[in-house]
Amino acid sequence: MADSQTITCDALVIGGGIAGLQTALDLADQDYSVVIIEKDISIGGKMIRLSKVFPTLDCSSCITTPKMSSAAHHKNITIRTYCDLKSLTSDNGQVSAHVTQNPRYVDEDKCIGCRKCEYVCPVYTDDLEQGGFSATKAIRIPFSTATPQVAALATKECMLCGKCEKVCPTNAIDYFQKAVDFRVEAKTAILATGFEQTPIEGKPQYGNGNVDNVITSLQMERLLAPHGPYNRVLRPSDGMEPDSIAFIQCAGSRDKSMGIPYCSRFCCMYAIKQAMLLSGSLPLADIYIYYMDIRAFGKGYEQFYQTAKAMGIQFIKGKVARVDAGENGGAAVHFEAQDGGGVTTENHDLVVLSLGVLPDWNPKGICPVSTGSDHFIQTVQPSIAPTITDKTGIFVAGAAAGPKDIVDSISEAGAAAMEAANYMNALGR
Amino acid sequence: MESPDKEKKILILATDSCAYPGADSVGQAHSSYPANTYILRVRAPVMFPEQFYLDCFKKGISGIIIMSCGEECPYEGAYKALATRIDAVYQLMKKQDLDIRRLRLTAICTVCNRAFLKEVNLMNDLVQEIGLPEMD
């Protein structure tokens, strides 16, 4: 390990997704110094990977990129990507964190983001940033708006041919780069660790991810994105333009058999959004949404839902029991029809599982904050101060404290910044 | 290559918040598009008077694409005012026998690579076909 280094700041933000960025920006604008620790190689979180966002149908990148760039250029914000949080404590007004920055095998200070290494690299690998639908290289900048614009080398795929090192104009490639440990000393910390989707493998009834053309909703985001893998919506197994597309709601939420009894809160809305975008790009396709309750509760959401209905998107009330391989490479959806028809089977060319939401981070053994029975970070005053955890000095924002859409996450991030700032002010006195 | 002094130039007015980063995104994807395109970064194209467009044609610009943010315009009301202005420019262009297809108003987002390329290629095909503007 390289020499340990200590960064001192006012506030430490764990997570550089939309909630973390907004918290950091609000604090930095109040003249507090902020360090953001991000586990990924770019900041931006889930939001930067989306196509468009409900209910305004704004392009997601257009809204996230300015916030990423303001954070990256802000004089009061330091961003460290590709980091693991090893420990986080808060005692007597002092927050201490142990962080390990993983080696990207590229010198961040030298890399100019020219991608020459990426072009010359001979190793092709699944591009998970594109839902695994297209290929990328073993060394690459993960996506066009990645921040920082610094390449990273995936050691698992790399075959050490040395081509990237030769072509790099700034000698930034460092095959011997080591993980770097550092400490952050701050007054307060905000957990903005976000969510991950429930694993597609977790639900045998829906094929465990082994049925062709049954994809996850985040994969559908990529198919719909303006800079997606195929530049249009095609079904992955054979490149066919799907005529019939179905969304299965609560595929990983409100499901006690999976240990996830809660509602994941935004799946209804993203399914409706994806359905609307699909009907734009595939005007002749039939689009179905199988659901239990449509939860369009936010500002403008119900109107969005009604618009989708008026556009001809078909909402079918019923819990889907099983999904398996169907005709012509499609998937068969078995569900109990609510019209008295009993168990019915429909064949669709493409099926999207609206997977649920799990916390992306477990504080156990790292940080002494409690989690609820749902495993999200526990908050102690959920009505009048929803960002306060049970550990003094540590706050929480966004989906880390339960599933939350972008609008609610941003609002909560602002609140977390305010609570954290006032906590620091009180320390000062 | 065509000799540069006869180049049929396309001026692109691209908004700082949407279309200009959109053009950057096209570059990052290394998509090629015609070289005769000159992208100027603007805050809001609503600032240009009718005469600006006519002057550009007079100076020898063959085509102008306004790449706005469309309905996502950060200045409320600006897009509507812009659309009205462009209609007025079309009237003036007709009076001067200028092909109104030389001026196009579009909306391009920060990652609208395909839309960007389509607009640029369409305009290029047009100006290659109809040539330099002729004005008094």
Place this chain on the structure above:
Amino acid sequence: MSDPKEKKNENSVNRSEKIGVYVCYCGGNISDHVDVEKVRDAAEKMPGVVVARTNSFMCSDLGQDLITQDLKDGLIDRVVVASCAPSLHESTFRGAITRANGNPYIYDHANIREHVSWIMHGEKATFKAEKLVGAAVGKAGLLEKLDPIQVNSRKHVTVIGGGIAGLKAALSAADFGLNVVLIEKTPFLGGNAAMLDKIAPFGEKASDLISQLAKSVLEHKNITVKTHCRLVGFDGYIGKFDLSVKTVFTDPSDHEQHPGHFVPFEGVETDTVVEEIIETGAVILATGFKSYRPDHGEYGFGKHKEVITLPDLIKQVGKVEGSSTLELDGRKIRSIAMIHCVGSRQIPGIHKEDENGYLNEYCSRTCCSSVLFMANKIREQFPDTNIYDFYRDIRTYGRGQEDLYDKASENRVVFFRFDATESPQVIPSSDSDYPLQVTVKDGLTFNEEIEVPVDLVVLATGMEAGDISDIVSMMKLPVGTDKFLQEVHPKLAPVEMAVSGVFLAGTCQAPMTIGEACNGAAAAAAKAASLLGKGLVELDPYVAEVDTALCDGTGACVDACLADGALAMVDGKALVTPALCLGCGACVAVCPSRAIDLKGWSLKQYEAMVDMIVAE
């Protein structure tokens, strides 16, 4: 145009003759496709350019040093960098100029990587790069030093509304160190939340939460609370607002001693009314919502006394103590029908518009959980009372809310699902034992028609925008089609209003839970804190500027202006209020005498850029 003006116009063009151009190789990213040295040679011959240099990485310290050294040596006073996209390194180069004690706005950028070398190569690429550098030089020659607009701001916030969101916003801002005035039109703090008993889903007592917040607010040294107080006037701009408020002081003994006297245009004054001006820096609106009032006859409301609203039920059940049977108004309540979405999720063509032609098309967000919370409470406290729940979709979206739904099933609450096109009917019961019955086509049992006799029908009434039309017109606030106050953008600026310096907190924006309202309130306070904390508001210098010598006073710019109050005619000349200007340039296009232009992005600069692009 008259001669003197023409002269003035020419004089006003002060082109820099000391432009430095710095062209980047980008380690081959540019130089592999563009002949960078040729671009440099061309740049050196451009008008106004005194020096042109190249470097393999202009963004490196070595590259930046070239610029700072030339500036320090007095060789240059304008900078053009030709390299990658400005989004990547614009701030780097502005920073370098600042380090050399230069003004950061004397710089322009030519994007010859993303817009040139990455999309083409060869002679064409070099030619285009030269043109783009030329355009930047053309603009740079006309760049002026700019300073951010600084508005001295008052470290003071006014919160309008003393409900939960208003209390939370006031407390957050005051803890930060801002002075706060909270105005509330009623004598009470707590707002609509005070009507509640316990809060879904976790069951905190509303009275405890309100008392806790109100106590902190009332004891806070930075907060002044004015109840019986209304906003009557609004003036000023971000950092410096003047609010006129009227406070009523009631003293009943006063009435006897001083029979009221007539106040012109007001009437006979019975209480003491004090009007004052609050000098403040920002305003947080926390005016709350009003509960939907069902129409006469809507689900039998007003026709049958056994039909009440959910807030009524909460109030009445809250008074029942110590009994295990539910009795209201001396009647034993054996069964209750609860109907969701009353006054919410209304659909054109199906639901009836109100007298103004409005429908509440939105979901009120809180009612599902609130209904289920009450249903559970009743089932647990009064096991003999049955609950029938008529819903369209159960929207228990939030943390802990789905548990309420599960628990309701465990508590044997009976659910019926109806379609908006076929709402349940509330009619006198055919069973003489019950006053009312609810009939419904139940979507859960294949649209079977079901009749449920009940003692009480409870309507889960939604939220409506509060009646604040006076404040809306006074402050010129944007209102959405749902009649709630409209934020600038739900994600980019979710608590900001189009009027800069005015923020939103709580249910005046949209229906939300207490937790969500408190988040919104704290977020609004955070924005106010960022804005006012330094006592100085710094705004972009990119605002319109009038050359009064050229201004003919046509007022065209004022008509075209998109920001209310940014432009006005004063003594026959246009006058810009920089703090209000958006910098969109809408005014620039319409001025017949070209007297108004945008600082930093002027029309003249664009014309110069075009000239350079077309230059032979």
